[in-house]
Amino acid sequence: MLLFHSVIKRIMKSKIIKQILLSAFLALTFPCFSQEHLAGKVVEKDAQGKESSLGMVGMKWLNTAITATSDETGSFHIPFPESMPAKLIVNMIGYKSDTIFFRDKSKTEIKITLKNSATTLGEVKIVGKQNATSNLTTTTLNTELLTSKELTLAACCNLSESFERNASVDVNFTDAVSGTKQIQMLGLDGIYTQILYENLPFVRGLASSHGLSYIPGPWVENILVTKGTGSVVNGFESITGQIQIEMLEPDKADRFFLNGYANSEQRYELNAHLAKRFTDNVSTLLFAHASQNQLSMDRNGDSFLDSPLKTQYNVFNRWHYRIKNKAEGQFGVRALLEERIGGQTTEHVHDSIVPVPYNINISSKQVEAFTKNGFLFPEKPWKSIAITTTERYHKQTASFGNKKYEGEQKSLYVNTIWADIIDNTFHKIKFGGSFMMDDYRELFTTEIPAFSPWPQIDSIINNTLEMIPGGYVEYTFNNDTNLSVVSGLRADYFDDLGLMVNPRVHLKYNPSKETVIRLSGGRGMRTSHIFVENSSVFASSREIIIKEKLAPEIAWNYGMTFTYCFKPFGREASWNFDLFRTDFENQVVVDLEDVNKVQFYNLKGISYSNSFQTDFTISPIERLDIKLAYKYYDVKTTYNGKLLYKPLVPKDRALINIDYATNMEKWKFNFTAKWFGKSRLPNTSANAIEFQLPEKSTPYYTLMGQITKKFRWIEVYLGAENLLDYRIPNAIIDPENPFGTNFDATMIWGPVNGRVIYGGFRYKII
Amino acid sequence: MKTIKIILTTISAVILLSGFAYAQDTTIVIKTSSQCEDCKKRIENSVSFEKGVKKVILDVETKNATVTYDKTKTSPDKLKKAIAKAGYDADEVPADAKAYKKLPKCCKKGGMETSH
Numbered sequence: 001m002l003l004f005h006s007v008i009k010r011i012m013k014s015k016i017i018k019q020i021l022l023s024a025f026l027a028l029t030f031p032c033f034s035q036e037h038l039a040g041k042v043v044e045k046d047a048q049g050k051e052s053s054l055g056m057v058g059m060k061w062l063n064t065a066i067t068a069t070s071d072e073t074g075s076f077h078i079p080f081p082e083s084m085p086a087k088l089i090v091n092m093i094g095y096k097s098d099t100i101f102f103r104d105k106s107k108t109e110i111k112i113t114l115k116n117s118a119t120t121l122g123e124v125k126i127v128g129k130q131n132a133t134s135n136l137t138t139t140t141l142n143t144e145l146l147t148s149k150e151l152t153l154a155a156c157c158n159l160s161e162s163f164e165r166n167a168s169v170d171v172n173f174t175d176a177v178s179g180t181k182q183i184q185m186l187g188l189d190g191i192y193t194q195i196l197y198e199n200l201p202f203v204r205g206l207a208s209s210h211g212l213s214y215i216p217g218p219w220v221e222n223i224l225v226t227k228g229t230g231s232v233v234n235g236f237e238s239i240t241g242q243i244q245i246e247m248l249e250p251d252k253a254d255r256f257f258l259n260g261y262a263n264s265e266q267r268y269e270l271n272a273h274l275a276k277r278f279t280d281n282v283s284t285l286l287f288a289h290a291s292q293n294q295l296s297m298d299r300n301g302d303s304f305l306d307s308p309l310k311t312q313y314n315v316f317n318r319w320h321y322r323i324k325n326k327a328e329g330q331f332g333v334r335a336l337l338e339e340r341i342g343g344q345t346t347e348h349v350h351d352s353i354v355p356v357p358y359n360i361n362i363s364s365k366q367v368e369a370f371t372k373n374g375f376l377f378p379e380k381p382w383k384s385i386a387i388t389t390t391e392r393y394h395k396q397t398a399s400f401g402n403k404k405y406e407g408e409q410k411s412l413y414v415n416t417i418w419a420d421i422i423d424n425t426f427h428k429i430k431f432g433g434s435f436m437m438d439d440y441r442e443l444f445t446t447e448i449p450a451f452s453p454w455p456q457i458d459s460i461i462n463n464t465l466e467m468i469p470g471g472y473v474e475y476t477f478n479n480d481t482n483l484s485v486v487s488g489l490r491a492d493y494f495d496d497l498g499l500m501v502n503p504r505v506h507l508k509y510n511p512s513k514e515t516v517i518r519l520s521g522g523r524g525m526r527t528s529h530i531f532v533e534n535s536s537v538f539a540s541s542r543e544i545i546i547k548e549k550l551a552p553e554i555a556w557n558y559g560m561t562f563t564y565c566f567k568p569f570g571r572e573a574s575w576n577f578d579l580f581r582t583d584f585e586n587q588v589v590v591d592l593e594d595v596n597k598v599q600f601y602n603l604k605g606i607s608y609s610n611s612f613q614t615d616f617t618i619s620p621i622e623r624l625d626i627k628l629a630y631k632y633y634d635v636k637t638t639y640n641g642k643l644l645y646k647p648l649v650p651k652d653r654a655l656i657n658i659d660y661a662t663n664m665e666k667w668k669f670n671f672t673a674k675w676f677g678k679s680r681l682p683n684t685s686a687n688a689i690e691f692q693l694p695e696k697s698t699p700y701y702t703l704m705g706q707i708t709k710k711f712r713w714i715e716v717y718l719g720a721e722n723l724l725d726y727r728i729p730n731a732i733i734d735p736e737n738p739f740g741t742n743f744d745a746t747m748i749w750g751p752v753n754g755r756v757i758y759g760g761f762r763y764k765i766i
Numbered sequence: 767m768k769t770i771k772i773i774l775t776t777i778s779a780v781i782l783l784s785g786f787a788y789a790q791d792t793t794i795v796i797k798t799s800s801q802c803e804d805c806k807k808r809i810e811n812s813v814s815f816e817k818g819v820k821k822v823i824l825d826v827e828t829k830n831a832t833v834t835y836d837k838t839k840t841s842p843d844k845l846k847k848a849i850a851k852a853g854y855d856a857d858e859v860p861a862d863a864k865a866y867k868k869l870p871k872c873c874k875k876g877g878m879e880t881s882h
Contacts, residue, residue, distance in 0.1 A: 252804060252870050280871040663821065664814040712815040766808060 040110035058424030160212035167629035175536035176731035187633035194238035228559035229522035232488030239524035250283035263758035266295035289314040302735035308342025329373035358738035400538035540744040547601040554585040577614040605638025652677035725755040799855035812852040
């Protein structure tokens, strides 16, 4: 029996048998299968012109299911397709794909020579970055690319503002006093979107509330926005989407860059970076950022600053090295210091019943180090091993009047990625293990808002140590013509939940050259940190109530997108629509329905988000691009047994982008208009009549625009945000009594700041 | 229907006229030593700020820069020198050595090929 087994095994191992089996299989599957074959050899030529055979090369007849793989000697054997002429696609990672045209079946033998495609091998992208010019209609995931060029078209002071012109990601103020902007995707808070920096965890934990302001816009090379569930390679955290930030790279960046910015709110900003290439294989890039907001402004006369005074210093140094054909890696360190001071200033307090002004003080400190190393196998270009690590320390203190928060987080993240192929390059596989450690120390205190010294009345201590080991495997099938599938599975061990398995699948199908259909589905989860994620509710008199031990949040996300590219009147145009549904298994519900409380509890009942988006892009004349987008959100959560719309999320929104550039882009004109429909406001009926809010917000629209002029070495720009100076009425409820029971600065459904005029320059030495 | 016809005629007239405006210009194709998308950016930027240049497109695949220019304001020689100054060969004009040295690795000759 054992002998029989080993014989069978040996037979199975033999390539010829494999091919016979494959042919037999093909013959069975395709009744009109022809018996004629094409045989040949695949070789590569080195610099000296010496030939060597190439094994494991995948090939396939275009528009058929007939495939073959070359063996160790480079030989292959593939049946001809039924209909001729036909094209044979030859594909191998690290080599340029080749397409060979066959008029008929007369030629039955062929030698195929493949050329090496690049120094950095395809799969090493996991440690490097994706090709900036990659056409995203080719990615399996529904990913949108925002290039640095796009980011310069608006006053992108930092990441949170870089989505102002984007239709898929929404940017909102969280409250009327802290100047914090957060993103939303599919109508759900940014915490459900995994924000990564070149495949490393970035905005998470204590950095969730202000993390997006920790990366200045000019540092960014590309932003990749994936709607719907993300890849399992980067962890379990992506639910509504994944935002991947790619920063400038030492071996490619301009040698010197300087950006200065100033606006009508007296925000001043300087960004500089310096790249040094020591040899072709060692390079470094140093980034520096300093900014200040120094104008105390209270245009609506509510005694609170419209936006806080801010100071930020931020430095980042990254290195890149390459050991030819062996390894490639990066490492870097980043440090950040941010201070925000807002609230009531002494000169603005008029008849407050308390002798003390309501102060807001938020300070963040962050230090981070990362490493990314990839090992290559020159004789097997499809194979690579990568190890990435991030170590981070974050300290956050915040005081909102009588509420004080102090938090500390130490994190360690390690991930390994092993990339290989199964049989041929149509089948790729990635697998690896990860380890995540977060040590949180949090202290929250509320003091009696009467007379100083205020005795403490309440304090919540939250010290947690999360250690989550995990592993994943991701298989990618790509037939190189019209179908690709990425299916991933990961398992992570949580202390309180045990082993959690999260599957994710993405599929892309091109029924025709002009049409792309994508489907995605999968599960994601995250642990919540309510104090920082909801720090804006501190800016209210609401009592903070944590009803129970909060469990990790778990949700399923399903999506479907459809893209159609066409050429009306010979001009390029595309139409896109997508549908996404997110279903929570568990959610940490933030309940604002009682005016005196904010309650946190685990979801009991259902919670979902349905999102529909459609957009149309056309370039009616050369260098003029117009984009129209419409979005509909239906987001509901069970609050204390009642299924209600998520507050402050407008159901409908629309966006128009109009961009025009003159010949050779010497002048650029960009214009964006956004419209927001009604959103539900939390119930305030228990308040005295003068402190009640309407049930719904009023629809409004905002305009923004920018003009850029390019000279040989310098670019200057001038623009305006919120051109119509729209501000929501009564941004703060009862601002006269910030320590009273009605005070609330969190009911924000629109702009708090008015019109902002800004200007700046970008100088570079390439 | 009639209005559409009028609009279409007007549009085509405008396009034709703008074509005539360029009819005075000359187009030249210059072979460069460009290697990648980054080079394209560098060469196009450098040439576009030369006096008299109306249009410049570099084809990464063929390494050819197609330049449309006003011949009363510049000459093929000046255009090639502009490309050379950016660190790239332009037909018979060799790249400026200093500028070439400062190019990133991917932009140097052979930077996009492997050296097995």
